[in-house]
Amino acid sequence: MTRIRATPIVSLMGNQLAHLDHVFGALSDATRRAIVMRLCEGKASVGELAKPFDMALPSLMKHIRILENSGLVASEKIGRVRMCSIEIEALETIEEWLTAQREVWAQRLDRLEIYVEKLKREEKANARKRRTR
Amino acid sequence: MTRIRATPIVSLMGNQLAHLDHVFGALSDATRRAIVMRLCEGKASVGELAKPFDMALPSLMKHIRILENSGLVASEKIGRVRMCSIEIEALETIEEWLTAQREVWAQRLDRLEIYVEKLKREEKANARKRRTR
DNA sequence: AGATTAGTTATCCATTCGGATAACTAATCT
DNA sequence: AGATTAGTTATCCGAATGGATAACTAATCT
CATH class of the missing domain: 1.20.5 (Single alpha-helices involved in coiled-coils or other helix-helix interfaces)
Structure with a gap:
């Protein structure tokens, strides 16, 4: 009897598991999905992202944080504006x-x-x- | 100029949006993903589902509820045992x-x-x- | 230099979440 | 009939979530 795989699936997946928590979690909120959708059309600053939403900036910033944390979004601050972009690979997870x-x-x-x-x-x-x- | 689609995307998606919240939300928890994984191998009773987890039954029941609520899992009670099964179509969402x-x-x-x-x-x-x- | 813009930090608040225990109902076994 | 099994309900608890406001920093414009 050949043991194809000795290591249990769980350990193979490793930290991917915790990552899945974050990716799915990030997408479980409509606001965040909307942001992802918007970023699929191209980069945008925090301000641009905020416009369509009736929400205080700090609240929206939190969402962006969560998205960054999940690896779905990356951002870079140039001058005083922060540009955000999707990391499409995260969807592959x-x-x-x-x-x-x-x-x-x-x-x-x-x-x-x-x-x-x-x-x-x-x-x-x-x-x-x-x-x- | 032809208006291809008068209705905004949001209204087209309708309650699908809220549904996505639940589906993604349901999968954002490792325990729940494990349950889904298990159910992909076939139907199981609540008790069978509970065995691998070091968790009180009522806690696990909550997870099952959430999964049912998201449409990912269906269940039917026969006698005193409740059999659960995945609704694979929900993954298609x-x-x-x-x-x-x-x-x-x-x-x-x-x-x-x-x-x-x-x-x-x-x-x-x-x-x-x-x-x- | 002073005003404006674009984010950021710190706090606060109500709600939900993930877990637990205790006590219960309803089937099934002996 | 009585004991056991399989879920279920109710309640509790601390931590996380989604939102807000107030006060701040640092760039950019005039």
């Missing part, structure tokens, strides 16, 4: 997680299919028996 | 959002490419001018 889940799910479907096949074979066998009874 | 973002991002890259092309053309023109000066 999520994609990866999603694909992993769907793979497990698909495998289970496969197993289920095999099981259903077995049931069908048995059913046929029974039918034959019944016919020849 | 996220995929959709991600693709939408990446599309906007890609479009922006296209625009940027066009811009860079323009710059290159101008550069060439200048070079020609310089050569022939």
Whole structure:
């Protein structure tokens, strides 16, 4: 019996786990998703980002912090204005997680299919028996 | 000028927005992601789900509630045991959002490419001018 | 130099979150 | 019928979250 993978999944994922917390957490807020959406169209200063929102600047800044913290957004201060940009790769973290889940799910479907096949074979066998009874 | 879409995106997405809050929110917790992962392998009772966690049952139940609330998990009580299962379609909500973002991002890259092309053309023109000066 | 602009820091506040315990209901087993 | 099992409800608690205001710093404009 070959042990393909000795290390448990959990340790393989390592600190990625905590990271997922932050990425998903960051996107669980509509304001933050809107900011991400806006930044997908191109860089923007904190002020520009704030305009569409009926929210005090410091409140909005918090959101930006959270986004930066999650790795979804990067920013650089030039003079007195801070320019923000999306880090599109961070979205891939999520994609990866999603694909992993769907793979497990698909495998289970496969197993289920095999099981259903077995049931069908048995059913046929029974039918034959019944016919020849 | 043809108004392709009169309704603003926000209203088109409708309650989907609030839904995204819940889906992303649900997945922002490691325990909950683990539950989803487990359920991708097949249905499980609350008790089975609880086993791997060093957590009181009511605490875990809360997580299940949150997952149900987000539409990621469904459950049905038969006798005294409640069986839970993933609703894989809920993950698609996220995929959709991600693709939408990446599309906007890609479009922006296209625009940027066009811009860079323009710059290159101008550069060439200048070079020609310089050569022939 | 003085006024304006663009963020930033510090605090505060109500609400939600993630956990726990205690006490309960309703099925199932013996 | 009585004991056990599988969840459920209610309540509590400290920490985190999403918002606000006030007061501040540092660049830029006039």
